[in-house]
Amino acid sequence: MADSITSRRTLEQALLLAAGALAILSALLNLVGGLHLIQLLASVGLVACVGITWKLVPATARWKCGFILFVVSTTAAYILLQPLAPGSEPEVAPHGTHYWLLAISAWLLAWASVEQFASVKTLSKVLTFFLRLLIPILFGAWLLLGWELTTRGLDVPQVLLPAPSVIAERFAMSTDILWADFKQTFLKAVLIGYAMGCGAGFLVALAIDRSPFLQRGLLPIGNLVSALPIVGVAPIMVMWFGFDWPSKAAVVIVMTFFPMLVNTVAGLSASSAMQRDLMQTYAASYWQSLFKLRLPEALPFIFNALKINSTLALIGAIVAEFFGTPIVGMGFRISTEVGRMNVDMVWAEIAVAAVAGSLFYGVLALIERLFTFWHPSMRQ
Amino acid sequence: MTGWREGKIFPILLVLATITVFWYVMAVVMNTPWQKDVYERAGTTDVSQTQFIKDTWSQERPVLPSPHQVAQEVWATTVEKKITSKRSLIYHAKITLSSSMLGFAMGTVLGILLAIAIVYNQALNKSLMPWIIASQTIPVLAIAPMIIVVLNAIGVQGLLPKAFISMYLSFFPIAVGMVKGLNSPETHHLDLMYTYSASASQSFWKLRLPSSLPYLFTSMKIAVAISLVGAIVAELPAGAVAGLGARLLAGSYYGQTIQIWSALVVASILAALLVTLIDLLGRFVNHRMGLSHG
Numbered sequence: 001m002a003d004s005i006t007s008r009r010t011l012e013q014a015l016l017l018a019a020g021a022l023a024i025l026s027a028l029l030n031l032v033g034g035l036h037l038i039q040l041l042a043s044v045g046l047v048a049c050v051g052i053t054w055k056l057v058p059a060t061a062r063w064k065c066g067f068i069l070f071v072v073s074t075t076a077a078y079i080l081l082q083p084l085a086p087g088s089e090p091e092v093a094p095h096g097t098h099y100w101l102l103a104i105s106a107w108l109l110a111w112a113s114v115e116q117f118a119s120v121k122t123l124s125k126v127l128t129f130f131l132r133l134l135i136p137i138l139f140g141a142w143l144l145l146g147w148e149l150t151t152r153g154l155d156v157p158q159v160l161l162p163a164p165s166v167i168a169e170r171f172a173m174s175t176d177i178l179w180a181d182f183k184q185t186f187l188k189a190v191l192i193g194y195a196m197g198c199g200a201g202f203l204v205a206l207a208i209d210r211s212p213f214l215q216r217g218l219l220p221i222g223n224l225v226s227a228l229p230i231v232g233v234a235p236i237m238v239m240w241f242g243f244d245w246p247s248k249a250a251v252v253i254v255m256t257f258f259p260m261l262v263n264t265v266a267g268l269s270a271s272s273a274m275q276r277d278l279m280q281t282y283a284a285s286y287w288q289s290l291f292k293l294r295l296p297e298a299l300p301f302i303f304n305a306l307k308i309n310s311t312l313a314l315i316g317a318i319v320a321e322f323f324g325t326p327i328v329g330m331g332f333r334i335s336t337e338v339g340r341m342n343v344d345m346v347w348a349e350i351a352v353a354a355v356a357g358s359l360f361y362g363v364l365a366l367i368e369r370l371f372t373f374w375h376p377s378m379r380q
Numbered sequence: 381m382t383g384w385r386e387g388k389i390f391p392i393l394l395v396l397a398t399i400t401v402f403w404y405v406m407a408v409v410m411n412t413p414w415q416k417d418v419y420e421r422a423g424t425t426d427v428s429q430t431q432f433i434k435d436t437w438s439q440e441r442p443v444l445p446s447p448h449q450v451a452q453e454v455w456a457t458t459v460e461k462k463i464t465s466k467r468s469l470i471y472h473a474k475i476t477l478s479s480s481m482l483g484f485a486m487g488t489v490l491g492i493l494l495a496i497a498i499v500y501n502q503a504l505n506k507s508l509m510p511w512i513i514a515s516q517t518i519p520v521l522a523i524a525p526m527i528i529v530v531l532n533a534i535g536v537q538g539l540l541p542k543a544f545i546s547m548y549l550s551f552f553p554i555a556v557g558m559v560k561g562l563n564s565p566e567t568h569h570l571d572l573m574y575t576y577s578a579s580a581s582q583s584f585w586k587l588r589l590p591s592s593l594p595y596l597f598t599s600m601k602i603a604v605a606i607s608l609v610g611a612i613v614a615e616l617p618a619g620a621v622a623g624l625g626a627r628l629l630a631g632s633y634y635g636q637t638i639q640i641w642s643a644l645v646v647a648s649i650l651a652a653l654l655v656t657l658i659d660l661l662g663r664f665v666n667h668r669m670g671l672s673h674g
Contacts, residue, residue, distance in 0.1 A: 111503075118503035132506070139507035160530055217391030227605040227655050228648045229612050232624075235632030235640050240410075240443065311516055322525070322616055323632050338526045346526050354518040361513075 012115050013054075019108035020050035026101035039102060042079040045072055046105050053112075066116030070138065073109035076102065077145045081152065103149045110142045162344040171348040177333070178352050185330040186356050188245040189317040193252025198309055200253065201260025202302070209268055210286075222262040230255050234320040243324045251320040256309040263305035267298025300375050303368040310360045314353060400447055404437070407446040411436035414443065445638045453642040466622070469646045475623040477650060479539045480611035483546020484604055490547065491554025491603070492596075498555070499562040499588070500580075512555055520548045524614045542623075546610035550603035557599030561592025590669065597662030604654045612647060624650075 027043035049072035053065050080103055117135050122128060144164045150156070151163040158166070171178070208214040234251050241247035271294050279289040321331025330349055337345040415436050419427060427435075437446040445453075454469065461468035494512070498505045524545050531541040565587050573583040615625030624647050631640035 114507050115503040118506045135503075135506040136510040139511060143511070159533060213391050214395070216388050217393075217395035220388065220392055221395055224652060227601075228651050229605075229609040229644075231609055231613060232628055232640075232644045232647055235628055236637070236644075238632065239635070239637065315520075319613055319616075323629075334523070335525055338529050343526065343530070346523075350518065350523055350526075354514075357518060358514050 012112055015108050015112040016050050016054055019105045020047055022101045022105035023047045026098040029098040038079055042076045043102055046076055062116050062120045066113045069109050069113035069116060073106045076106040080149060099153055107146060114138055159341050159343055162347060166344050167347040170344040171351060178348060180328050181330045181333050182352055184245060184328045185317050189248035190252060190313045193249035194256055194309060194313040197253035197256030198260045198306060201257045202264050205261050205264035215265055219265055222258050226258045226262055231316060231319050235323045238323040243326055248317045248320040251316045252313045255312045255316040259308050260305045263301045264298060267301025268294050271297040299372050307361060307364050310364055311357060314357050403447055407444045408433055408436045410444040411439055411442045441635050442637055445641050449638055450641045450645055453638045454645050457642060472622055472624050472627050473646055473650055476611050479542035480546045480607045482539055483543035483610060484550050484607040486543060487547040487550030487603060487607060488554050491551040492558055494555045495558030495562055498559050516552045520545060528614060542611050542614040545614040546607035549610040550607040553599040553602040557595045558592055561595030562588045565591045594666060597658060601655050601658045604658055605651050608651050
């Protein structure tokens with residue numbers, strides 16, 4: 001294990017060294033190419049930060065180190081974005097080589113801070129939980145920062161890739177449209193279709209539970225159908241059920257039914273022979289052993305299907321809207337705004353979909369934790 | 381003797397037969413209103429029951445085409461048409477297949493590389509893994525039209541934009557499966573490598589990678605299926621030029637239900653073939669590695 005610790009230290013030191021070198025180089029270029037004062041300050045700050053943390057890295061001051069690195073790197077990125085705000089007229093081209101060097105240097109320091117936080121060893125549950133949230137958030141924040149820095153630095157045209165700040169602005173401006181689309185697509189088509197599809201899959205699985213014959217027949221077919229491109233039924237459903245949300249819900253039902261069926265059937269046979277024998281010795285009836293043994297044993301499988309279906313449902317509903325909708329809905333908005341080259345609106349819609357999808361998944365994962373706390377995979 | 385009831389073949393056939401019968405019945409039920417309309421307009425009365433049912437099974441644009449109509453259409457557009465013809469489904473399937481295969485290959489490579497990075501770097505494991513999972517809650521198929529249009533605007537055309545969407549979908553199961561697979565060697569196996577004083581790359585090539593292969597093939601089966609879905613959906617916004625997705629869209633524009641169904645059937649056959657192929661490959665590799673008994 002000693003090996004891996006030294007290698008990690010080398011990685012951190014290499015990150016710091018590279019960041020420091022880039023920051024110094026950026027400062028020099030800045031001085032030579034005409035002074036851009038605030039960016040020069042940022043370089044100095046980064047170099048100072050490298051100097052301070054260099055001594056701390058080999059020690060065990062992971063928290064302090066990670067925190068300093070995080071604050072300095074994020075501030076540097078913030079400064080980099082400042083003179084580029086619309087309206088201001090900088091004297092020096094702010095997007096010269098020094099800009100990129102500084103951006104990369106700040107990014108390397110942010111990486112170093114994640115390395116620091118990731119190697120914190122703590123027994124405290126609260127701190128572990130905090131870290132498990134903090135590290136991905138840091139990563140995500142820097143993903144957005146990098147996106148913003150790149151689109152602004154390269155002057156990427158709006159039509160290709162709008163900066164996150166532009167998208168956020170658009171998002172704030174058109175919340176009413178977004179909410180209407182969300183209501184149409186998510187609250188109606190997705191949730192109703194999801195509930196009906198998963199419910200039907202579950203009930204059919206229960207219904208064929210007593211017939212091994214039917215199970216042998218349905219399982220391979222269900223497995224096969226789960227692998228098929230079912231989204232393709234969308235045009236058919238739109239033809240059958242009209243343009244409004246029922247046709248989208250129907251697509252969602254078809255898409256979610258088979259994963260649920262296959263997983264529930266697999267889950268119901270997950271209990272071991274020993275456990276079933278025990279129920280037998282208790283003289284448990286079929287229903288008793290179903291509710292007290294086999295359904296609880298099937299829960300991990302059922303939740304697996306619920307989680308898979310949560311993403312499938314959103315995809316199905318949105319894709320089905322490409323084949324015809326009333327003039328509201330997330331898929332409709334995406335396809336029309338793409339046609340009008342309003343890419344920032346499309347991204348705002350995508351942000352809604354992403355947040356809705358993640359929350360949906362997250363809520364399911366939480367419920368899963370509540371119900372299957374006993375399962376080995378939940379152990380820390 | 382209940383031998384014939386024990387195997388898998390008979391139940392599967394029975395279920396399939398039931399589905400077919402149900403399909404025929406539904407075809408009659410769903411096509412009835414239109415058929416009655418047709419008779420009314422033609423002024424025909426006293427149509428016999430058998431004639432009526434036959435007619436509902438052979439409409440030109442049925443609400444639900446009967447299985448034999450779909451089968452005929454598939455046969456006519458695959459076997460009887462020249463492959464180069466634009467009406468040949470094989471021509472369209474080839475286009476969809478090539479972009480989905482390119483995307484699948486890219487996704488597999490990306491997934492494996494990500495998994496290796498995640499397994500060997502604790503910080504990446506903690507920071508990247510949640511985002512990889514979150515990336516899949518974004519309905520990328522919904523973004524497909526924009527990716528196509530945007531890439532088109534900067535001059536990337538043809539296979540690549542569609543392949544990107546397939547890649548985005550297929551890298552996920554591969555990455556997740558490979559992380560599990562590369563971590564699957566037991567601690568005492570890793571300890572053994574340590575006592576041999578094996579280097580990191582040696583224990584990767586000789587222990588971690590071989591033991592991850594079964595996981596790789598399982599994930600590849602999922603990935604290949606969704607990469608096909610990705611390619612089909614990616615064809616929808618591309619102006620419906622060519623490909624199975626384009627056939628779906630064109631069919632829905634012109635109400636050609638038989639065309640939609642036959643495109644769906646071909647897509648399904650393609651998916652089933654690909655999954656079977658990967659499955660066989662996986663079995664072969666597992667067999668060569670001596671993992672097949674178990």
